[in-house]
Amino acid sequence: MTTSVTADFRDEDVRGFGMCIGGTARVLRPTSAEQIADAFAKVRAAGGSIALRGTGNSYGDAATNVNGHVLDCSRMNRLLDFDPHTGVAVVEPGVTIRDLWRRAIGHGFWPRVVPGTMAVSMGGAAALNIHGKNNFALGTFGECIRSFELLTPRGELLQCSREQESDLFHAAIGGFGMLGCMTKLVLETKRVHSGRLRVWGIVARDLEHNLQILEDLRGTADYLVSWLDLHGKGVALGRGLMHRADQMKPGEDPGGLCHLDPLRQDVPAKLFGLVPKGWLWPGMWGAVHMGQVPLVNWLKFKAGFKEERQSPYLQSHGAFHFLLDYVPRWHWMTRPGGLIQFQPFVPQKEGARVLRTLIEKCHQVGFVPYLGVLKRHRPDPFLMTHAVDGYSLAMDFAVPSGKSGRDKLWRHCRDMAEVVLTAGGRFYYAKDAVLEASSFARVHGDTAVAKFRELKQRVDPDRLLQTDLARRLGV
């Protein structure tokens, strides 16, 4: 354990969302940039390391620092300004996607990019350059950021934008908290003319059908995402249910105007008005631990035909994007081992072959993800980008609680990673737990890695900012 440098830090168990990675660290929750600068100076003087952390929603070790220090930015959560005419927001890094959309929607705006949970912070979203179900159309979170203030470990407060400190702007977005702490961000939201989206469920009979639908619709749809039943084999391999959602045009949904009230976005907290959704996870735990996932998936796939017949239907933005948030503690269903997510990004031309190979490997080894989510992506201009002109398939694995099972799962994921990297694919650190140092340059290319290390040397020569992820990748 690094020596305690200030009494304000407290020992805590700091883990990734998947619960299986992390451990004790000394945690401080600053409320101002001055407090962060002070913590940087003190920990640096003591020769320690600091990990920056938002709301801890990365699945793996992107925001953990076992035996080191952690600056949890979640209390720097003031939404400093929101322009009701332009939708431009000025936020502290701990403001969450939830805080932002609740402020924006009443004025007819919605965040341009949102992930599958609204608990994510602005700092975390920028540092990993998150994507949404509209990545193929509107790009990544970084593309809606106009500028930010970056407090470097040396204590400089730099203004970064596309015009000013452009290299740092493009490297700190997606730079997984290695170059400094973003203490204030200016970002754009987008206009919405209704509190609802028009949604279609589309049954996809196999993987190739899923990919074809993505190609056919990506020129016209606003959002596309497919749930995959990864237990499907043979002709059913990669089958699933695609969801397309489109925004309403002005005047198209007069009934949806009242849904611009944030309270009308929430999904009921009880199932059938009776069962609190917080009670659902034990049932889900049973499905995961008693081999019932194939049955549950089969039922969900069959239900997709009915949904397809009843499409299109109207759904609130909140329900479409954040359905999982309305099932509190759903990830506890993977206890005691926890979960990891493996999300390869594969170039379009290699998509069908590589994704098919990965799913087949899962069946051969006997580790079949309980959840698969397929999306379409496009490249972005950031130095450490994970994006490709192609597809990602997020695969959620329940982690066995014993060491040998866990080691076997890690070997399986590394074996799949080799297939992805050989095909020119990439990985996303919000969802990674398995890559080794030898993969870092293969993901980003030698030139990008050299430039990133040069910038790190410039702003953080003492290597104060570290995480377990950064050490694993030999950043």
Ligand SMILES: Cc1cc2nc3c(=O)[nH]c(=O)nc-3n(C[C@H](O)[C@H](O)[C@H](O)COP(=O)(O)OP(=O)(O)OC[C@H]3O[C@@H](n4cnc5c(N)ncnc54)[C@H](O)[C@@H]3O)c2cc1C
């Ligand atoms: C249920 C669920 C669904 C998800 N769905 C998606 C999805 O659809 N798309 C997607 O892209 N991601 C998704 N994610 C992942 C999530 O969006 C990212 O992991 C995001 O970075 C988490 O933000 P956070 O605030 O929790 O950050 P943390 O996980 O706490 O930290 C993330 C990174 O940001 C750095 N960081 C934090 N604050 C700062 C700061 N102020 N300055 C500089 N660096 C900082 C940390 O060092 C770390 O590297 C999902 C996660 C969950 C749990």
